Amino acid sequence: xxxxxxxxxxxxxxxxxxxxxxxxxxxxxxxxAARCAWLLCALCCTGFVAIDRTAAADELQPPxxxxxxxxxxxxxxxxxxxxxxxxxxxxxxxREAILRFEDQSGRERELGVELRPRGHSRRKPDVCKxxxxxxxxxxxxxxxxxxxxxxxxxxxxxxxxxNARNAQYLFQEYLIYKALNLLTENSFRVRxxxxxxxxxxxxxxxxxxxGFLIEHEDELAARRxxxxxxxxxxxxxxxxxxATALLGVFQFMIGxxxxxxxxxxxxxxxxxxxxxxxxxxxxxxxxxxxxxxxGVIDPxxxxxxxxxxxxxxxxxxxxxFCRHAEQSRLALADFESQREAIYSxxxxxxxxxxxxxxxxxxxxxxxxxxxxxxxKLDRAIRQTCRE
Numbered sequence: 001x002x003x004x005x006x007x008x009x010x011x012x013x014x015x016x017x018x019x020x021x022x023x024x025x026x027x028x029x030x031x032x033a034a035r036c037a038w039l040l041c042a043l044c045c046t047g048f049v050a051i052d053r054t055a056a057a058d059e060l061q062p063p064x065x066x067x068x069x070x071x072x073x074x075x076x077x078x079x080x081x082x083x084x085x086x087x088x089x090x091x092x093x094x095r096e097a098i099l100r101f102e103d104q105s106g107r108e109r110e111l112g113v114e115l116r117p118r119g120h121s122r123r124k125p126d127v128c129k130x131x132x133x134x135x136x137x138x139x140x141x142x143x144x145x146x147x148x149x150x151x152x153x154x155x156x157x158x159x160x161x162x163n164a165r166n167a168q169y170l171f172q173e174y175l176i177y178k179a180l181n182l183l184t185e186n187s188f189r190v191r192x193x194x195x196x197x198x199x200x201x202x203x204x205x206x207x208x209x210x211g212f213l214i215e216h217e218d219e220l221a222a223r224r225x226x227x228x229x230x231x232x233x234x235x236x237x238x239x240x241x242x243a244t245a246l247l248g249v250f251q252f253m254i255g256x257x258x259x260x261x262x263x264x265x266x267x268x269x270x271x272x273x274x275x276x277x278x279x280x281x282x283x284x285x286x287x288x289x290x291x292x293x294x295g296v297i298d299p300x301x302x303x304x305x306x307x308x309x310x311x312x313x314x315x316x317x318x319x320x321f322c323r324h325a326e327q328s329r330l331a332l333a334d335f336e337s338q339r340e341a342i343y344s345x346x347x348x349x350x351x352x353x354x355x356x357x358x359x360x361x362x363x364x365x366x367x368x369x370x371x372x373x374x375x376k377l378d379r380a381i382r383q384t385c386r387e
Contacts, residue, residue, distance in 0.1 A: 061223050064149045066191055067215055073146070073193035076100040079115055082203035085130065088123065092116045094136055101146065109145055113137055118154065122292070127301045128159040130207075152216060157195075158209035167210055168356045169292065169299050171349055174212045175360075176254055176291040179342045183250065183334055186224060186243055186277070186285050189215040210351065214289065217275050226277035226285060231270050233263045236321055236386075240283040245327035247274075247286050248320020249335060252381065253367045255295020255316050257304050261286045296363045316367070322385040332371050339368060 062068070079097025087093065094114035103109050114136035122128040133155040142148045156173065159166040180187040196208045221228045239261065251259060260272035270276060273290040293302035295314040302313045310317050320328055342364065346357050370376045 063189065063223065064219065065146045066148075066150060066213065067189040067219075070191070073191060073213075074102060075193050076196040076198065077113075077115070078198040078200055080201045081197055081199040082201035084115055084117060087117060092118075099135070099147075103145060111137065111141055111145065111147065121301070122159065128157075130157050130159055130161060130209075132157050135213075150216070151218075154214040154216075155195075155211055156214065157211050161207050161209070166299075167351065168353060169297050170210050170212070171352045172297045172346075172356065172360060173291050173294075175345050175349060175352075176294065176296070177212075177214070177289075178345050179254075179338075180250060180288070182338045182341050182345075184243070184246055186220075186226075186287055188217075188220060188287065188289055217277075217287075220275075220287065221277055224277070226279060229276055229278045229284070231276065234261065234270050234276060234284050236262065236323060238282075238284050239321075239324075240279060240285045241324050241327045242331070243285040245320060245324040246331045246334065247288060248318065248324065248385075249328055249331050249381075251288065252316055252318045252320070253335065253364065254291060255298075255313055255363065256288075256291060256293070257308055257310070257313070257317050257319060258290070258293045258302075259288055259319075296360050314363070316370075316380065318381045318384045320381070320385050322382075322387055325382065325385065328381065328385075335371065336368075339364075 077097055077099055080095050084092075084095045094116045097113050097115045098110050099113045100108060100110045115133050116136075117123055117131040118134045119132045123131040135153045135155055137147060137150050137152070139149070139151050142150055156170060158170055174190055174192055177188060177190040181189065191213045193211050193213065194208065195211045196206060197204075198206050217228050220226070244261070247261070251257070258272075259274055261274050261276075262270065264270045264272055271286065274286045274288050276284045276286055278284055291297070292299060293313060295312075295316060298312075298314055304310045304313055304315070304317075308317055343361055346352060346360050349357075370380050
């Protein structure tokens, strides 16, 4: 079932009905009241059947233990962190490490894992001193643990030791993933953790910091009945309209321009900060990740690409497609119905400071001001969409 309350679904139906009513207003002038009422009813019932077809489909398999709960994990990672974090090669080596945690009975468990740094911008020393990591599990050893069935996982880390501001950035990025989960099931699940890092090289002091794990793309594909693909380029006409429209509006809401859905960097497969999944009818559903350089977070290292001609990442720029204008218009109902739920995520997050909450929600207020004003919406979205 959809991850929305009944009122959320009803609210979206109501909002979409209003949009459909607008589209037949001229017809209403020419029809009798009875005929017009029948037409609107038919349109709204059709809308009810079609609501959120990419988000509302039942999952094809239950979630693995790791992503079946939102309870934060307590983890400890011991390994050659000094050696690992100094590896700046394009293809860093995996290093042996130990992952410790408590099982449901409170008994301490440990798993042998391999670690390596990952990412691009956050591996630069002037950006992060502690880059994101990739964990490689020995799958057979995970049986009976919270990590059962896991193979490779991305771990988003705190970026810099002892920097409280970076912890705020991490919580915000985690909540962006959770906000997208509210809007569509075609999104990566995440699990928050507090992690103690112990350097077996003896060169770094132990550090305790927040982090979060991201669902592997194979798991998302399995639970949604999609296929992971490796393509060089995608044409706009091959993108599933509803999912792509929601993507464009979501990136606009969070102030993200650091993504591309049609191709990747030179010599690399599609796409940039987007994973394309193929549907059964040869369309592509684009699923975003990596939200650290967004306007709502606004870390000091974030800057828009010079080709976009915007002053900073706080300046929103809509990068959706004009061909999906109608789907984007209908997607606005999803954002409207989930507004309070999204705001509640930020208000309820332990560790998120009051000023961070206020600044985040004020940024979202700007988005909702735009989508609820026809003139601002036209200037911000319809006049800037990509052909």
